[in-house]
Amino acid sequence: MLQDVIDRSTVTKKIAIVSSSDELNEFLRHLLTHWKFELHRPDHPEVLLLAEEGQATPLPGQRAIWMTRSRYQGADRLNVPITFEALWQKLEHRFHRPPRTHIRMNVEMSALVTVNDSTVSARLRSLSDMGCRFSYHRELVRDQSVVISLTLDGEEMRIDSRVIYAVPGREEAGAFTVGLLFRGIDKKQRDRLRSFLIWRYLEKVRAKMDGYRFRTALGYFDLPDFVLERLGAPEVAAGE
Numbered sequence: 001m002l003q004d005v006i007d008r009s010t011v012t013k014k015i016a017i018v019s020s021s022d023e024l025n026e027f028l029r030h031l032l033t034h035w036k037f038e039l040h041r042p043d044h045p046e047v048l049l050l051a052e053e054g055q056a057t058p059l060p061g062q063r064a065i066w067m068t069r070s071r072y073q074g075a076d077r078l079n080v081p082i083t084f085e086a087l088w089q090k091l092e093h094r095f096h097r098p099p100r101t102h103i104r105m106n107v108e109m110s111a112l113v114t115v116n117d118s119t120v121s122a123r124l125r126s127l128s129d130m131g132c133r134f135s136y137h138r139e140l141v142r143d144q145s146v147v148i149s150l151t152l153d154g155e156e157m158r159i160d161s162r163v164i165y166a167v168p169g170r171e172e173a174g175a176f177t178v179g180l181l182f183r184g185i186d187k188k189q190r191d192r193l194r195s196f197l198i199w200r201y202l203e204k205v206r207a208k209m210d211g212y213r214f215r216t217a218l219g220y221f222d223l224p225d226f227v228l229e230r231l232g233a234p235e236v237a238a239g240e
Helices: 022-034 084-095 187-206 211-218 225-231
Strands: 014-018 048-052 064-068 077-079 104-115 118-128 131-136 145-152 155-168 176-182
Touching: 014 022, 022 187, 022 211, 048 084, 064 084, 077 084, 084 187, 104 131, 104 187, 118 187, 131 155, 145 176, 145 187, 155 187, 187 211, 187 225
Parallel strands: 014 048, 048 064, 064 077
Antiparallel strands: 104 118, 104 145, 118 131, 131 176, 145 155, 155 176
């Protein structure tokens, strides 16, 4: 049985958000709450500061990530317009070892799993553009080949995968929690999955915000065309 699952639930991720835009501040608060961050005031040295450059002064020893329009790159710099991947990765590197470089989301979705020419239904519990976690009725072994089929907005995707872990499940009695790494995925499928996850997160944030404030905050982000189309959101220049 494979037991190399990293328990990240015990990590307390404390963060403070400071920018000159109330809309961006609100947007980030909602988004990072969904990403399991604890929101704090910036006047505590153990709190990570996510701040617009020039809008905050870190305390001695306080870590910071600067949102900046400068062209300069750095581990502590997040360029505006912001991509979701860059924001996710900057934050992951501050709190997790090893960091997860691919955006993921806890989901409740049905899927079909094919193992050794036998196809059964399964429940997806987590999804990224490079893998997934699902509940399955029996134990699998590491590196076992699996084909997973899922439907996103009416479009079916079949992806060759391999098992990276399998442990007794918590969600269903007698089931196993299985982690897959997608190995037969092409760029188009990866982009489709990534855009789907970003859109789902944005829908969660939009449900918490006034429409105008949400659209204004979107102007600080570089979003895939698919996401903008699904949101029905016109491109808004940040700061307008």
